[in-house]
Amino acid sequence: MERAIVLAASAIGIGLAMIAGLGPGIGEGYAVGQACAAIGRQPEAQGKIQSTMILGCAIAETTGIYSLVVSLILLFANPLVNLL
Amino acid sequence: MNVSINGPKILFTLPIFGGINITESVRNTWLVLIFAAVFCRWLTKDMSVHNPGKKQIVAEKLVLFVRGLVDSNMGSQWAHMVPFVGTVLVFSFLSSVMSVAGLRSPTADFSVTAAMALVTFFLIEFYHFKSKGLLGFFTRLAEPVIVMTPMNIVGEFATPLSLALRHFGNIASGTVITALVYGALASFSQFVLGWIPNTFIANIPIMQVGVPAVLSVYFDLFSSGIQAYIFCMLTMANIAGAAE
Numbered sequence: 001m002e003r004a005i006v007l008a009a010s011a012i013g014i015g016l017a018m019i020a021g022l023g024p025g026i027g028e029g030y031a032v033g034q035a036c037a038a039i040g041r042q043p044e045a046q047g048k049i050q051s052t053m054i055l056g057c058a059i060a061e062t063t064g065i066y067s068l069v070v071s072l073i074l075l076f077a078n079p080l081v082n083l084l
Numbered sequence: 085m086n087v088s089i090n091g092p093k094i095l096f097t098l099p100i101f102g103g104i105n106i107t108e109s110v111r112n113t114w115l116v117l118i119f120a121a122v123f124c125r126w127l128t129k130d131m132s133v134h135n136p137g138k139k140q141i142v143a144e145k146l147v148l149f150v151r152g153l154v155d156s157n158m159g160s161q162w163a164h165m166v167p168f169v170g171t172v173l174v175f176s177f178l179s180s181v182m183s184v185a186g187l188r189s190p191t192a193d194f195s196v197t198a199a200m201a202l203v204t205f206f207l208i209e210f211y212h213f214k215s216k217g218l219l220g221f222f223t224r225l226a227e228p229v230i231v232m233t234p235m236n237i238v239g240e241f242a243t244p245l246s247l248a249l250r251h252f253g254n255i256a257s258g259t260v261i262t263a264l265v266y267g268a269l270a271s272f273s274q275f276v277l278g279w280i281p282n283t284f285i286a287n288i289p290i291m292q293v294g295v296p297a298v299l300s301v302y303f304d305l306f307s308s309g310i311q312a313y314i315f316c317m318l319t320m321a322n323i324a325g326a327a328e
Binding site: 051054055062068069076 | 089091156246249250252253254256257260310313314317318321
């Protein structure tokens with residue numbers, strides 16, 4: 001019974017953790033939009049804008065990746081079940 | 085329908101130091117190393133200054149690409165970092181793109197990306213030490229004010245952690261999503277063909293044709309290239325920042 005409760009709570013936790021995917025989505029979308037506008041204004045600076053944008057996107061993605069790792073740990077290597 | 089998503093399989097265990105597990109990741113890493121060595125040896129064979137062949141032009145393009153990357157992100161005084169950055173780029177890209185061949189990517193294993201990030205971490209610390217000296221190495225943690233010290237120490241270790249987790253997360257999530265889509269397509273083709281009484285025809289996974297290829301282009305080719313590029317960019321930015 002306790003095991004079932006822990007598993008159900010973990011499943012809810014996995015779903016809640018992945019809500020963090022919202023943040024990087026909004027942030028990266030905004031960054032890419034700004035980059036598109038910048039390329040529109042200055043097409044000759046495309047290479048530099050693009051590499052800076054990709055770097056910024058990678059850093060903005062970090063929080064999303066953290067939540068993904070948390071949910072992967074809960075899915076495949078659940079440490080809470082072993083505590084019972 | 086059963087979908088199984090596993091970590092790297094343990095192939096055998098070396099009976100030293102209390103048993104070292106040789107996993108798929110270790111084997112695939114060695115495959116990458118051997119492939120890269122043989123490929124580079126093949127590209128750079130019969131090089132000549134006056135009469136360059138096709139292979140030599142490809143090799144020169146690759147070297148110039150990495151050199152341009154280091155030049156534009158770190159500056160020309162960092163030319164000695166070109167081999168390291170090139171190695172990281174080639175290793176990361178080849179390991180991630182390995183899943184095209186149906187093998188498990190070594191970079192979908194946290195141990196491999198953690199090892200790569202540790203190398204970067206030690207380089208960052210080395211350049212901090214080299215540019216600031218022993219005293220500056222420790223006092224930089226208490227800047228701008230002394231109360232920031234705990235945050236700075238956490239931040240110091242967060243850099244390699246986020247480097248490793250980002251690479252691992254992107255490649256591993258590709259593996260997981262591909263496995264889930266395969267499972268979903270299998271049950272979908274069973275739903276389409278399941279009414280046919282002949283079990284052979286009913287089990288043909290018609291829906292698995294084509295759709296995974298689109299995913300593969302994104303997760304295997306695009307994501308691998310971008311992650312290798314990002315790993316190199318962040319490595320270069322951190323090392324150049326450490327030496328300021």
